[in-house]
Amino acid sequence: MPSLLSFKRKAANSESNYESDRRQQVEQLFLKQQRKLIRHIMAKGLDKREAEDIAQEAFVKLLGLEQEKVSSYIAAYLYKIATNLAIDKLRRKARSPFDHYVSDSDELPKLCAPTGPEQNHHNHELLKEMEKALASLPDKCRLAFLLYKMRGQSYEEIALTLQISISMVRKYVLRAVRHCYQQLEHEL
Numbered sequence: 001m002p003s004l005l006s007f008k009r010k011a012a013n014s015e016s017n018y019e020s021d022r023r024q025q026v027e028q029l030f031l032k033q034q035r036k037l038i039r040h041i042m043a044k045g046l047d048k049r050e051a052e053d054i055a056q057e058a059f060v061k062l063l064g065l066e067q068e069k070v071s072s073y074i075a076a077y078l079y080k081i082a083t084n085l086a087i088d089k090l091r092r093k094a095r096s097p098f099d100h101y102v103s104d105s106d107e108l109p110k111l112c113a114p115t116g117p118e119q120n121h122h123n124h125e126l127l128k129e130m131e132k133a134l135a136s137l138p139d140k141c142r143l144a145f146l147l148y149k150m151r152g153q154s155y156e157e158i159a160l161t162l163q164i165s166i167s168m169v170r171k172y173v174l175r176a177v178r179h180c181y182q183q184l185e186h187e188l
Contacts, residue, residue: 026063029075034059037082044086054089058082091154126187133183137176144169145176 034055041051058081062074134142140162147153147161148169155169162169 023063025074026059029062029078030059033075033078037079040079041082041086044083045090046086050089051086054082054085057085126184129184129187130180133180134176136183137179140164141172141176144172148173 037055037058038048038051041054042048046054058078061081062078065077134145137145144158144162144164147158148155153161155166155173158169159166164172
């Protein structure tokens, strides 16, 4: 009868073999899918540097998983992790668009520099023009834009609120941005 010690060694070796196999599987996946995964993330609207960071984070998360069941669909799971990370990043950017300036200490003061009375008046007039431009939009389009930009809601949340599809929310927000840009182009 085998001793308890030999049983523990076999168990430890099988765990070690599993971890080694798992690491090799992820390394192979990395070599095959890295560029494709980065393009997939960039298609979500992120730049190359951000996509590379997210791809790396997705691979690290995949390595940290301890479930043997994932091995059969590891590539799909990797893409799901990366997509979720990209969506999280886009939501953070949408809610606080000036976060990326925090590291550039020279640029932030320019954005927040105090303005004189003339600039304040100009900004006030610009806001009035923006209100007029928004008022001329259809209700759902205007509401989708305001919920997205002012309240920081996601497209999914807006779609539920307005009872429309997510793609329609995207179209409404884009339409509102284009409309406002066209109306205010002479001021910018």
